[in-house]
Amino acid sequence: MMTETPPERSAAAPRFRRYSGETRAAMLVEAGLICLARGGITAFTVDNICREAGASRGLITHHFGSKDRLLAACYAAMYDRMSASFSAAEQETPGLAGLIEANFAPEVFNAESLRVWLALWGEIATSEALRSEHRARYQDYLFRMSRAISDAADARSTRVNAHELAVLFIALSDGLWLEHGIDPTMLSREAARAACFAFFEKSLGPLR
């Protein structure tokens, strides 16, 4: 007996769903971040990402042109999320203290995020797209910190080199982040937070 072709599918069940370019791009970025958190840059492969996003292999090229540009978009997304989290924290605690607190909010200061940042930083030297993305965002962050520091100094009628302090603070918080991410038992969130406040209070006096 011949095998009969089964009914293709019911008309109400499309084989895949179409999204706007914008939406699908965001889904791919999200999937990319998950892969980076899971296995670093080594796990950032077209196959992994598309499987995670529930899409087929061709979509990264279609929406981003290349994997490298998707990586740059992932960097931008990470920064934008962090930046939004900072804004939320500033809402609650205005000024420099809020920005410091924001660095240690659970959605920012956690091992997963660190693993993503580590993977991204590690590729900056290699990827031109990533490098230019980094430069712009770092400047943005630096400016934001620097202004908060100036404001805090003005409010206390003291004079500090805000730009230098901002660079050093970013280095300090990234370093704390790094240690905590590699081995959380070595450095608690609270100890890291306290170290950052101490850093500023040395030259600005009590912030809280």
Place this chain on the structure above:
Amino acid sequence: MMTETPPERSAAAPRFRRYSGETRAAMLVEAGLICLARGGITAFTVDNICREAGASRGLITHHFGSKDRLLAACYAAMYDRMSASFSAAEQETPGLAGLIEANFAPEVFNAESLRVWLALWGEIATSEALRSEHRARYQDYLFRMSRAISDAADARSTRVNAHELAVLFIALSDGLWLEHGIDPTMLSREAARAACFAFFEKSLGPLR
């Protein structure tokens, strides 16, 4: 006219050279570090490494069993070099000040080394061999710093939490390292050095 077989080779020109297992292993580690510095973990491939070491593809398996174990050996080598550099600096400037100086010696604090560390750190979460290597070395470094801090405090008859200071200092210096490595124009070696001295002198008084 038939092509003649050329003389195979003169007896004095061996096709390859044999090294002791130890020597060849060191050559492979060196090649691995060069690859990591050049292109991060992505460039740490068997082909790249063996080409760099002037050896054939099979040698990594032969001497290390797997690529992963070679990576762990690279971590160990990086730490050992840094540690040796620290010892040399302590010879010149004994105590805590020497250890701080050592962090900013040209052979330690440079963009190439940072790229290697970044690549290694990024794999710690993934590679068990690397993780255990890291744990041991980090403890070693921590102990060394911690003791230098205690000694400095004792000499000044002050009391500090040496362990905590050591953890924070490592975080700070790693962060400074990171910023400098990603973009040297943002943070000079001198500014980084000064920040580290300031960090300790806050609780210990002048170190120099």
Place this chain on the structure above:
DNA sequence: ATCCTTATTGAATGATCGTATAGTAGATAT
């Protein structure tokens, strides 16, 4: 209901990945 746009699929491609392994040959001891 039928176009039309374009998001999407999925197979094909050629390169490169890490590892296993069989055979080769340098260095050393005898």
Place this chain on the structure above:
DNA sequence: ATATCTACTATACGATCATTCAATAAGGAT
């Protein structure tokens, strides 16, 4: 010289890599 040891080469292997592209179909517009 000869034998022995093992560092070493080089091929083969299957898996996976990023990218290309022609065909397909979803879903809004008309």
